[in-house]
Amino acid sequence: MYNVGIRRPRIEDSEELNQFFSTVIRDTFAREGLSEWHDDIENEIEAKKQYLKYDLDSNGKSRYFLIAFDKKSNKVIGTIEYGQASELINICTNGALKGMFEIGTVFVLPGxxxxxxxxxxxxxxxxxxxxxxxxxxxxxxxxxxxxKIWERKFGKPDYLLKDYWSQGTDHMIWKRSTKDMTIIFK
Ligand SMILES: CC(C)(COP(=O)(O)OP(=O)(O)OC[C@H]1O[C@@H](n2cnc3c(N)ncnc32)[C@H](O)[C@@H]1OP(=O)(O)O)[C@@H](O)C(=O)NCCC(=O)NCCS
Known part of the structure; x- marks a missing residue:
C-alpha cells in the first residue's frame, strides 16, 4: 500500500486535477476498446472539469470532491465526489432518484x-x-x-439498461443506503 492521504481539493490543484481527469478518462476508454469515441471522451473530461469548478466555486456545496494523494510526492492519485444525481441518472430512472446524491468521479490513476x-x-x-x-x-x-468492481462492492444494480451505449455495453445504476455500506468497510 502506498502512503496515501485524503484531503479536499484547493484552487491550486485545478491544473493537476484537470490533467488527471484527462489521463484517467483516456486510459479508461482505451481499456474499454473505445479510443475512437473522441466526442464522448472530450465531453466526459469537460464534465469532470466543470464538476471540480462547481466544487471550488461553491466551497463544496454544488459538488464535493475528496482527493487521494501520494504523501511522498504529493501527486494526486485518486478522486471521488458527490452531488445531485446527474441528468443521465434521472433519464435512465424516469426521475425516480431525482434529488438523491450521486457518488461519482471515482478515479484512480492507471498504475x-x-x-x-x-x-x-x-x-x-x-x-x-x-x-x-x-x-x-x-x-x-x-x-x-x-x-465488475461495483458489482463486487454493491451487488446487482437496481437499474440495468441493456445495450445502452452499444451492443453488449450496458449502463448500470445502484441505489444504496449509507448505513448498509458499513458492511463493505475493510
Ligand atoms: C474503478 C476504480 C475507481 C476502482 O479503484 P481501485 O483502486 O482500482 O480498486 P480497489 O483496489 O480498491 O479494488 C476494489 C475491488 O475491486 C476489485 N478489483 C480491483 N481491480 C479489479 C480488476 N481489474 N478486475 C476485477 N476486480 C478488481 C478488488 O479486488 C476489490 O475487491 P474487494 O473489495 O472485494 O477486495 C479504478 O479501477 C479506476 O479508476 N478505474 C478507471 C476509472 C473508472 O472506471 N472509474 C469508475 C467510473 S464509474
Missing part, C-alpha cells in the same frame, strides 16, 4: 489501480456521508471494467 485506493476513497466518502447525515446515495457506470 495505482487495484491496490485498495478506490476502496479507501469510497470509505472516506461514506464517513463524509455519515458526518453530513446523507442516508441514501446512488452511483452509475457505463464502463464494463468498473461495473
Amino acid at each position: 495505482y489501480q487495484s491496490r485498495g485506493i478506490g476502496t479507501l476513497l469510497l470509505n472516506a466518502m461514506f464517513l463524509t456521508f455519515l458526518g453530513n447525515g446523507v442516508q441514501e446515495f446512488c452511483l452509475d457506470s457505463g464502463y464494463t471494467n468498473s461495473q
Whole structure:
C-alpha cells in the first residue's frame, strides 16, 4: 500500500486535477476498446472539469470532491465526489432518484489501480456521508471494467439498461443506503 492521504481539493490543484481527469478518462476508454469515441471522451473530461469548478466555486456545496494523494510526492492519485444525481441518472430512472446524491468521479490513476485506493476513497466518502447525515446515495457506470468492481462492492444494480451505449455495453445504476455500506468497510 502506498502512503496515501485524503484531503479536499484547493484552487491550486485545478491544473493537476484537470490533467488527471484527462489521463484517467483516456486510459479508461482505451481499456474499454473505445479510443475512437473522441466526442464522448472530450465531453466526459469537460464534465469532470466543470464538476471540480462547481466544487471550488461553491466551497463544496454544488459538488464535493475528496482527493487521494501520494504523501511522498504529493501527486494526486485518486478522486471521488458527490452531488445531485446527474441528468443521465434521472433519464435512465424516469426521475425516480431525482434529488438523491450521486457518488461519482471515482478515479484512480492507471498504475495505482487495484491496490485498495478506490476502496479507501469510497470509505472516506461514506464517513463524509455519515458526518453530513446523507442516508441514501446512488452511483452509475457505463464502463464494463468498473461495473465488475461495483458489482463486487454493491451487488446487482437496481437499474440495468441493456445495450445502452452499444451492443453488449450496458449502463448500470445502484441505489444504496449509507448505513448498509458499513458492511463493505475493510
Ligand atoms: C474503478 C476504480 C475507481 C476502482 O479503484 P481501485 O483502486 O482500482 O480498486 P480497489 O483496489 O480498491 O479494488 C476494489 C475491488 O475491486 C476489485 N478489483 C480491483 N481491480 C479489479 C480488476 N481489474 N478486475 C476485477 N476486480 C478488481 C478488488 O479486488 C476489490 O475487491 P474487494 O473489495 O472485494 O477486495 C479504478 O479501477 C479506476 O479508476 N478505474 C478507471 C476509472 C473508472 O472506471 N472509474 C469508475 C467510473 S464509474
